[in-house]
Amino acid sequence: MRLLTWNINSVRLRLPLLQQIIRDVQPDVICLQETKCPDEVFPLMELHGLGYTYTHLWGQKSYNGQAILSKHPFTDPKTYARCGQEDCRHISVRFPAFELHNLYIPSGGSGGDLPDPETNPKFRHKLSFVEEMTAWFAQTYTPESPLIAVGDFNIAPYEHDVWSHKQLLKVISHTPDETTRLEAMRASLDWIDTRTHFIPATEKAYSWWSYRSADWKKNNRGRRLDHTWVTEPLRPALKSMEIQTKWRGADKPSDHVPVILDLSA
DNA sequence: ATGGTAGATTGTCTA
Numbered sequence: 001m002r003l004l005t006w007n008i009n010s011v012r013l014r015l016p017l018l019q020q021i022i023r024d025v026q027p028d029v030i031c032l033q034e035t036k037c038p039d040e041v042f043p044l045m046e047l048h049g050l051g052y053t054y055t056h057l058w059g060q061k062s063y064n065g066q067a068i069l070s071k072h073p074f075t076d077p078k079t080y081a082r083c084g085q086e087d088c089r090h091i092s093v094r095f096p097a098f099e100l101h102n103l104y105i106p107s108g109g110s111g112g113d114l115p116d117p118e119t120n121p122k123f124r125h126k127l128s129f130v131e132e133m134t135a136w137f138a139q140t141y142t143p144e145s146p147l148i149a150v151g152d153f154n155i156a157p158y159e160h161d162v163w164s165h166k167q168l169l170k171v172i173s174h175t176p177d178e179t180t181r182l183e184a185m186r187a188s189l190d191w192i193d194t195r196t197h198f199i200p201a202t203e204k205a206y207s208w209w210s211y212r213s214a215d216w217k218k219n220n221r222g223r224r225l226d227h228t229w230v231t232e233p234l235r236p237a238l239k240s241m242e243i244q245t246k247w248r249g250a251d252k253p254s255d256h257v258p259v260i261l262d263l264s265a
Numbered sequence: 266a267t268g269g270t271a272g273a274t275t276g277t278c279t280a
Binding site for chain 2: 009010012013034036037061062063064107109110111112122154210211212213214252255
């Protein structure tokens with residue numbers, strides 16, 4: 001099974017690029033974040049026409065929004081209110097071999113926003129969101145549960161997940177407040193971050209480049225915000241993980257690129 | 266020096 005996760009930053013604007021990616025990658029299952037539209041205007045028929053006849057949508061006007069699109073049947077579609085908000089950031093479905101969770105963790109602010117939970121409510125929300133998910137996963141499953149969690153986590157946890165570890169330690173996405181919480185979430189079910197499995201820790205790996213850079217490729221000031229995690233029962237099924245950087249250079253690109261996970265399951 | 270761009274929406278929030 002080939003799984004693709006992508007923060008598409010508007011599914012209506014970027015449907016042509018999604019169609020191009022589908023033709024190129026041929027994923028079995030697609031997890032989207034930041035679809036930015038209510039379900040009734042999601043371009044469902046176009047995706048049905050490409051073979052994605054099983055769909056689980058949870059969108060809203062303007063912000064956030066998620067979709068799972070599949071060529072294979074699934075059961076048990078769920079949506080989760082997190083931090084008391086129905087804000088379309090966590091959905092899941094069940095396949096025969098695993099349960100799949102699509103996550104969109106709050107950004108917590110951007111640009112010059114400060115990573116201070118006391119003064120920045122968006123940052124406080126982000127930390128609470130990760131804490132709540134950590135507790136929820138740990139009480140809902142065990143490390144023996146076959147699970148996949150993918151999506152835009154908005155946290156770059158490792159030194160080489162950012163272009164400069166030192167310069168980003170006080171920048172939202174790479175602060176110790178965030179990375180220690182994400183590590184606690186990973187450890188609570190002994191998740192395998194497939195980045196660790198497939199890419200050497202000393203090798204830079206990015207999935208996002210800011211729109212605000214004059215030349216994203218030249219400066220290459222990226223961050224790895226998009227993740228593909230699996231639990232231990234799926235380790236033998238891991239075949240490959242690839243961050244497809246080339247799509248950042250597409251016409252009208254998303255600021256995130258798709259990540260592909262191949263499983264023998 | 267506190268920038269810069271993008272998307273939804275149409276003044277302003279979010280990223």
